[in-house]
Amino acid sequence: MAMKRQAYKSTSCSNFLCIRYSTILSLILVFTSFFLFLAQLRHVREPLLWAGQARFHGDLRDAKFPWNKLCFGPTFKKLKLAVFSKTWPVGAAPGGMERHASTLYHALAARGHEIHVFTVPSNRRPQHDIHEGNLHVYFAANDHGSVNCSLAFEIFNKINASGAFDYVHTESVSLPYWRAKFLPNLAVTWHGIWYEIMHSKLFQELLVNPNEALPGPMTELQEAIPRLIDEIRFFSSYRQHICISTSAGEVLVNIYQLPQRNIHVILNGVDDAKFVQEPEAGAALRRKHGVPVNASLVMGVAGRLVRDKGHPLLYEAFSSIIKRHPGVFLLVAGSGPWRRRYAELGSNVMVLGALEPSELSKFYNALDVFVNPTLRPQGLDLTLIEAMHCGKPVLAPNYPSIVGTVVVNEGLGYTFSPNVKSFVDVLELVIRDGPEVLKRKGMACKEYALSMFTANKMASAYERFFLCMKDTRYCQYPLLTDC
Numbered sequence: 001m002a003m004k005r006q007a008y009k010s011t012s013c014s015n016f017l018c019i020r021y022s023t024i025l026s027l028i029l030v031f032t033s034f035f036l037f038l039a040q041l042r043h044v045r046e047p048l049l050w051a052g053q054a055r056f057h058g059d060l061r062d063a064k065f066p067w068n069k070l071c072f073g074p075t076f077k078k079l080k081l082a083v084f085s086k087t088w089p090v091g092a093a094p095g096g097m098e099r100h101a102s103t104l105y106h107a108l109a110a111r112g113h114e115i116h117v118f119t120v121p122s123n124r125r126p127q128h129d130i131h132e133g134n135l136h137v138y139f140a141a142n143d144h145g146s147v148n149c150s151l152a153f154e155i156f157n158k159i160n161a162s163g164a165f166d167y168v169h170t171e172s173v174s175l176p177y178w179r180a181k182f183l184p185n186l187a188v189t190w191h192g193i194w195y196e197i198m199h200s201k202l203f204q205e206l207l208v209n210p211n212e213a214l215p216g217p218m219t220e221l222q223e224a225i226p227r228l229i230d231e232i233r234f235f236s237s238y239r240q241h242i243c244i245s246t247s248a249g250e251v252l253v254n255i256y257q258l259p260q261r262n263i264h265v266i267l268n269g270v271d272d273a274k275f276v277q278e279p280e281a282g283a284a285l286r287r288k289h290g291v292p293v294n295a296s297l298v299m300g301v302a303g304r305l306v307r308d309k310g311h312p313l314l315y316e317a318f319s320s321i322i323k324r325h326p327g328v329f330l331l332v333a334g335s336g337p338w339r340r341r342y343a344e345l346g347s348n349v350m351v352l353g354a355l356e357p358s359e360l361s362k363f364y365n366a367l368d369v370f371v372n373p374t375l376r377p378q379g380l381d382l383t384l385i386e387a388m389h390c391g392k393p394v395l396a397p398n399y400p401s402i403v404g405t406v407v408v409n410e411g412l413g414y415t416f417s418p419n420v421k422s423f424v425d426v427l428e429l430v431i432r433d434g435p436e437v438l439k440r441k442g443m444a445c446k447e448y449a450l451s452m453f454t455a456n457k458m459a460s461a462y463e464r465f466f467l468c469m470k471d472t473r474y475c476q477y478p479l480l481t482d483c
């Protein structure tokens with residue numbers, strides 16, 4: 001109404017009114033462009049925040065989000081660190097935790113820190129110690145092939161005597177709590193906690209015995225409870241705790257009742273030079289394994305083909321899907337008991353066997369969507385992260401560790417409850433979206449993975465963590481050297 005009146009007045013123009021009209025018009029123009037500018041800023045700022053948590057100022061020990069979100073500058077200070085790890089990868093195909101330890105400590109040693117690792121070889125055979133530049137790996141095995149703590153500590157004390165360690169780090173309980181208790185400068189990284197394992201046993205019980213009135217006597221679920229209680233009691237023997245998902249950090253505060261300031265979230269990263277987008281390599285892999293060119297959608301799953309990785313769930317869901325969608329194909333990378341069951345599903349499933357790490361990137365590239373039906377909500381599955389680096393959207397159960405840290409929004413993929421019906425429903429949705437939408441989500445995945453899950457991001461977060469533990473000045477963020 002006000003506008004109309006102004007417009008009306010301006011037609012019967014006295015000089016004064018004309019000036020007012022033009023002033024109002026320019027004001028409107030100024031405001032409009034200001035709002036447009038603001039709206040644009042919001043669009044620009046979202047990815048910035050995503051990548052950098054640009055607004056965080058303060059003490060890093062108060063951060064409730066992953067340290068990976070921040071950008072830490074270089075440092076000249078060099079640390080001497082002791083590390084306890086259950087195993088160290090020697091020979092073929094390392095598992096998740098070993099791969100994590102090896103990636104992290106190679107990266108920290110490359111940054112000039114002196115790293116001493118106390119561990120045993122993953123192949124459980126006698127092995128010479130490793131000395132590569134700043135990285136020293138001591139194999140201290142007992143008769144069973146696991147770490148002999150007394151022996152490891154003899155070596156530890158010898159090295160500490162010639163220059164004290166700045167900080168000690170243990171991968172899970174590699175250093176048991178009754179020893180950890182006496183080390184004030186110690187942090188532990190939890191790769192899976194019993195609260196999450198209990199969660200996992202709950203799903204397995206529901207899936208395996210959907211119609212039982214009560215769980216059978218002493219199911220794995222019931223056995224998990226005393227383990228959980230024990231864990232809650234001994235966790236406080238460790239001073240500082242690093243979690244690999246935001247949700248595990250919340251559990252340590254809310255259920256395990258540990259002080260918020262001693263809980264830190266640092267996500268695992270993978271070598272993003274090994275997992276890259278290469279569509280030609282993906283197309284070649286499809287041809288090699290005889291995926292028809294007119295396939296409407298190609299899904300893939302990787303890892304050990306065992307029950308608790310969710311293969312019974314995928315088997316059921318996929319056999320129902322191909323009845324309605326004969327153009328959908330499933331590539332299976334890995335070995336294990338479920339291999340033969342998949343072969344029963346006919347020509348829509350191609351079982352590739354276990355792949356070398358170098359072939360894994362090509363495998364992800366051959367897919368439209370990567371599926372991880374795991375029934376184990378603990379930790380962060382590296383395969384999801386690897387697939388994202390290759391520019392592939394992911395489909396995974398809606399566990400807190402996944403929706404809180406990996407598939408944080410619908411733009412990155414799909415989540416479902418770990419039961420067949422929910423899985424089939426979400427597969428229908430994936431098929432309806434089709435390859436073009438999946439490609440778009442895949443690009444968002446790649447961007448997100450590069451901002452959070454690289455080996456470099458992980459190493460610089462750990463570096464800053466150890467610096468902060470040694471000298472609280474490094475707990476401030478941002479420092480002048482930070483980006």
Ligand SMILES: *[C@@H]1O[C@H](CO)[C@@H](O)[C@H](O)[C@H]1NC(C)=O
Binds near residue numbers: 149154
């Ligand atoms: C562990 O190492 C100590 C010290 O070297 C040794 O006395 C002990 O026999 C070892 N224990 C086992 C189980 O190998």
Ligand SMILES: *[C@@H]1O[C@H](CO)[C@@H](O)[C@H](O)[C@H]1NC(C)=O
Binds near residue numbers: 160
């Ligand atoms: C390492 O050496 C320092 C300095 O000699 C000593 O104060 C510290 O207690 C030693 N650490 C352990 C865990 O023995």
Ligand SMILES: *[C@@H]1O[C@H](CO)[C@@H](O)[C@H](O)[C@H]1NC(C)=O
Binds near residue numbers: 292294296326
């Ligand atoms: C793909 O092509 C084959 C052979 O030309 C044909 O039998 C099949 O029905 C086609 N599949 C789809 C999903 O179009």
